[in-house]
Amino acid sequence: MKSNNKENCFRKVLMTGNDAIAEGALRAGCRFYAGYPITPQNELTSYMAIHMPEYQGVFIQAESELAAINMVFGASAAGFRAMTSSSSPGISLKQEGISYLAGCELPAVIVNIMRGGPGLGNIAPAQSDYFQATKGGGHGDYHSIVFAPSSVQEAYNLMFAAFYLADKFRTPVMILGDGMLGQMMEPVVLHSAPLEFSENIDKPWALTGCKDRNPNVIRSLYLKEGALEALNERLQKRYQMIEKTQQRFEEDFVNDAQVIVVSYGAMARIVKSVVKKLRQRKLKVGYIRPITLWPFPVKAFNRKKTTVKYLVVEMSYGQMVEDVCLSVPDKKKVYFLGRAGGAIPDTGQITRKIYKLLR
Template sequence: MSEKVLMKGNEAIGEAAIRANCKCFFGYPITPQTEVAAYMAKKMPTIGRVFLQAESEIAAVNMVYGAAGTGVRCMTSSSSPGISLKAEGISYLAGAELPCVIINIVRGGPGLGGIQPAQSDYFQATKGGAHGDFHMPVYAPSSIQEMVDLIQEAFDVADEYRTPCMIMGDGMLGQMMEPVEFKENLKKRDLPEKTWAANGRMGRAHHNVINSLFLKTEALEEHNNHLGRKYAAIKEKEVKYELMNTEDADLILVAYGTTARICKNVIKLAKEKGVKLGLVRPITLWPYPQEAFDLTIGNTKHGYLTVEMSMGQMVEDVRLSVEGRKPVHFYGRSGGMIPTPDEILVKALEIVGGNK
């Protein structure tokens, strides 16, 4: 077993990407993810790989398009407003079926908002985030260790399905420090050869062309149908979630990322008051783990309480998953405010009726 090292979240992202064989990084500084780019700027040139600080977020994501088109693993990172600027390029990447990893260390919004942690980019990440009919896998780690592990997962899923993947953390995960182990024994996927890459003829009778433009409507519809079949396969095979104390609960909390860590403390506080709380923690935000609700719907007396650092975004997917079978409640803080265990507990006790 390799030793654990104490690292800041943003720097651990960079190291994990390097160990996942990321060959190119293109980015632009924005708080609270700037240390990702700073780490890559320091390390990538020393090992013969490419770091380039682009002139803008728009330039950075289009550089990713070019590098990914050659078949090499590449990554970009940003924070909320910067991801908005990358949106057109992300849609192009999805349309051209180019694998890459996109890091979003979320800050408060809308607009320039603030630089404190938030989860208010959920809609943007999971409902497309740009134009056209497309999805991308979105991972929501709740610790630096999980973030590191999911970097490898995201690169592998990107290559297997030829799709951009997003790791969506928040400013707290990016800035905090935790012990982390860079595991050498992570499960390896049997990945397809990149015969589609535009990297010279390589013995082929033709050049490969990377493109997302279809001028014939019939051809574009067939391409959308092809993408739809791919997304259906991802939804079937790549869902991740965690269940905690959901076998017999007065109320089940639903939270992801940093908020899920806080909710685990709420479960302990509630137990002291004789109230049984459970937790559904989505790890993939897309595809969303609807099956977690099918598994737990009969085990909760008072339904679900969705807790988010937003005005209420994931709660819509919770309601869609519950399908009216149990009540769905919401508690959120926004603008960079982080919910405390005590205030979540007050809301939970209000729903279950004090000490039941």
């Protein structure tokens, strides 16, 4: 697809999720991208190879996922908005680098277009990397902010928030999509950065050469007694701030609902269609769709009515369901439906499960 170089132009185009993420990143100010081939995210890398030069940015096909994430580390340390993308097995390889980014307090955006696992798995959509994405993933006590877009338009939109929040909180941000989102084509309105994410964030810590200032050092090694604890305390304080201010979710039909279905990403598209159909049959069903997976939108589960049942639907054998259990007063009211390995819970399965819970 030929992109228009004018960042302010509003156009409606048909794009795959992978292309839209790349286009969103470029318009959000990403000027460095390094990636390594892996399906089902290859279109994203190709899009960057074609269009990054239009923004005078740097594209590198790295020799491995390890090299790619560490090139991103370098570009970020130099003060630029930088991104890498991959799919599940490749993201496992990037975990060391993500931990270093977190430890060195460097912003970066990492895109995971999830596929079936464990191991080499397959190239079908899955949501089995939820634990890895939201609980740290690499070594050490850290979190990345995790966004889970459920449409191509939302994937595009979230890139502005991703780069902005990465800079603001000096933290890695992950876009957690799946093969379905990456590969499907939908119309997207290409817009410029929303006002709330367009503030330019100063980076006095960046490596630029120490002209007219003391040298900057980027490090995560702290050997002096108490120094590493101090870093961790600083990070935890930041994470608490993120948890307080950055929870995002979408919900509908929840006020009178007896059953609320919880799902995210492409899976939530199927859940939404089921819930809307059952509402037409006057059944008291609603849905919650977390948009941030970390911080998990605990706020969405804060309700007085204690008889509500939650059905968590995932393309995994039950990962987000643990966070739902931690967010509700009574985890006995939490039920689960999941398939993995490239299989997707279908509308029939979800409908039958809801009917069972309504009985």
